[in-house]
Amino acid sequence: MAEEIADRFNSVLEKIETSAIRSGRNLDQIQLVVVTKGQSSEKIEQVMNEGARILGENYPEETHKKILELGPARKNVEWHMIGHLQSRKIKFVVEDFSMIHSIDRAEIALDLSSKLEQSGKKIPALIEVNLSGEESKHGFSAWNEANWPALVDEIEKIRELIGLKVTGLMTMPPFAEKAEDSRSIFKKCFRLIEFYQKKTGNSAFNQLSMGTSLDFEVAVEEGATYIRVGEAIMGNRNYLK
């Protein structure tokens, strides 16, 4: 099992590099988030040994349990929250996570920020946008470009919150059969961040979290700065929480 994880991890790294070269991107600007939801602490330890530095998780209580199981080894990695956050789970995020990719509504930004501030913390955060209009997707509505100016204003309000350092956008395309199906959504996300930068003059808002096991190579080509890869590295998840 350890060998399989090592092989898959290295194969993903190679594909990231190939895609970056193909599209003239700088590898330093692309961070791999290894998504470990539904994976055992043993497998997490293996991928950490291979050199994974950022782990992505969706369920804060599950993460908390794993962190306790991992003991001191957990210090070698950063944990990023990538899933829909319920208000009652905020305290786990404050304790365990060093970044959140999934600010999907104004209230959670407000509540999380205030709890972080109380703990003397400030963490990087991305605004999750729904670019497809699919109802099952979380995130701020952004499929209709006529709403982009209002969205920019909303993001500017969130940027005033003390506990969060808002650095860019995250998106999850609709379920796709093949990688190419996601390209138009990734392009749209890139256009949205350009729109934001132009309207505000804030070019430090420049992080794009997009691409999963299926389509991370396309995401790299379209400007992703974080890609979130789970099963292509870790193997099948067990969906029991």
Ligand SMILES: *Cc1c(COP(=O)(O)O)cnc(C)c1O
């Ligand atoms: C689970 C998950 C991923 C990883 O998906 P894989 O198909 O395992 O690569 C990425 N992003 C989010 C938001 C997820 O929930």
